Amino acid sequence: MNPTFKIVGLGEILWDIFPDGERLGGAPSNFACHCRQLGSDAFPVSCVGADELGQRTRTELKQLDVSPDYIQENESHSTGKVMVTLNDEGKPTYEILEDMAWDYLTFTPEWKALAQSLDAVCFGSLAQRSPQSRETIRTFLQHMPEKSLKIFDVNLREPFFGKEVVEESLELATILKLSDEELPVLAEYFNLAGTVTEQLSALRERFNLNLIAYTRGSDGSILSSVEETNESCGVKVKAIDSVGAGDSFTAALCTGLLKKRPLAEVNTFANQVAAYVCSNKGACPTLPDDLKSF
Numbered sequence: 001m002n003p004t005f006k007i008v009g010l011g012e013i014l015w016d017i018f019p020d021g022e023r024l025g026g027a028p029s030n031f032a033c034h035c036r037q038l039g040s041d042a043f044p045v046s047c048v049g050a051d052e053l054g055q056r057t058r059t060e061l062k063q064l065d066v067s068p069d070y071i072q073e074n075e076s077h078s079t080g081k082v083m084v085t086l087n088d089e090g091k092p093t094y095e096i097l098e099d100m101a102w103d104y105l106t107f108t109p110e111w112k113a114l115a116q117s118l119d120a121v122c123f124g125s126l127a128q129r130s131p132q133s134r135e136t137i138r139t140f141l142q143h144m145p146e147k148s149l150k151i152f153d154v155n156l157r158e159p160f161f162g163k164e165v166v167e168e169s170l171e172l173a174t175i176l177k178l179s180d181e182e183l184p185v186l187a188e189y190f191n192l193a194g195t196v197t198e199q200l201s202a203l204r205e206r207f208n209l210n211l212i213a214y215t216r217g218s219d220g221s222i223l224s225s226v227e228e229t230n231e232s233c234g235v236k237v238k239a240i241d242s243v244g245a246g247d248s249f250t251a252a253l254c255t256g257l258l259k260k261r262p263l264a265e266v267n268t269f270a271n272q273v274a275a276y277v278c279s280n281k282g283a284c285p286t287l288p289d290d291l292k293s294f
């Protein structure tokens with residue numbers, strides 16, 4: 001039997017509001033839901049308001065077989081919302097509402113015990129837009145076991161990021177996931193030059209990272225570790241909704257790394273999962289069995 005890993009998506013949980021309705025979202029929550037589908041005990045760790053959307057968050061998570069046990073409730077702030085529009089290629093534009101419940105993450109004894117028991121976490125930059133959630137995320141990471149995977153999926157969302165948050169997050173992380181649209185921003189922050197491969201190596205060395213995953217949409221990805229670099233040419237599909245595809249890539253990457261599978265296999269698998277998510281509606285469509293059994 002495959003080992004079960006304990007994994008957390010730490011940060012925002014919210015509702016993506018599309019012209020045709022709402023869907024549960026937030027990158028760390030999407031990540032946790034995908035890790036659950038891939039066979040781990042995975043938890044979104046976040047906060048909702050004492051409102052109808054907060055109730056629906058718990059119900060929806062249970063329907064996805066994901067535990068809402070680490071979702072806090074904030075009496076004075078609403079459950080997060082993001083307005084989403086998709087272009088003809090399924091690429092999203094986001095308008096992210098401010099001062100939401102997930103801006104008030106609170107480090108509790110329950111969260112401390114959870115952090116101490118984890119195999120992996122994924123966190124991003126968006127939830128760090130507020131000082132309170134930023135401090136909570138930093139404390140949570142500091143309580144995790146030394147050997148656990150700490151994945152920073154930069155997920156830059158306008159206008160809520162800056163060099164200081166990215167730099168501190170890279171110092172706390174052991175693994176970085178970023179896209180081809182995000183590398184130029186980091187290259188400017190940290191004066192990276194040369195080819196993409198050279199820039200990734202420079203970042204890896206500067207922040208003492210074990211691995212960087214660099215994604216290029218349908219053109220695949222590069223995994224750059226201390227020992228090797230692996231390039232995947234990706235999977236060509238007709239994308240209809242790429243919301244959550246990056247989060248599914250990170251979940252597959254995390255699962256493969258915890259299972260200690262060869263980097264080339266992990267890279268191929270992560271691209272297959274992300275391609276499936278892109279070609280289906282919603283951030284967390286049910287994966288076919290052959291993709292669940294990696």
Ligand SMILES: OC[C@H]1O[C@H](O)[C@H](O)[C@@H]1O
Binds near residue numbers: 025026094157
């Ligand atoms: O990565 C996808 C997520 O990022 C955006 O911030 C949306 O909320 C969406 O659910």
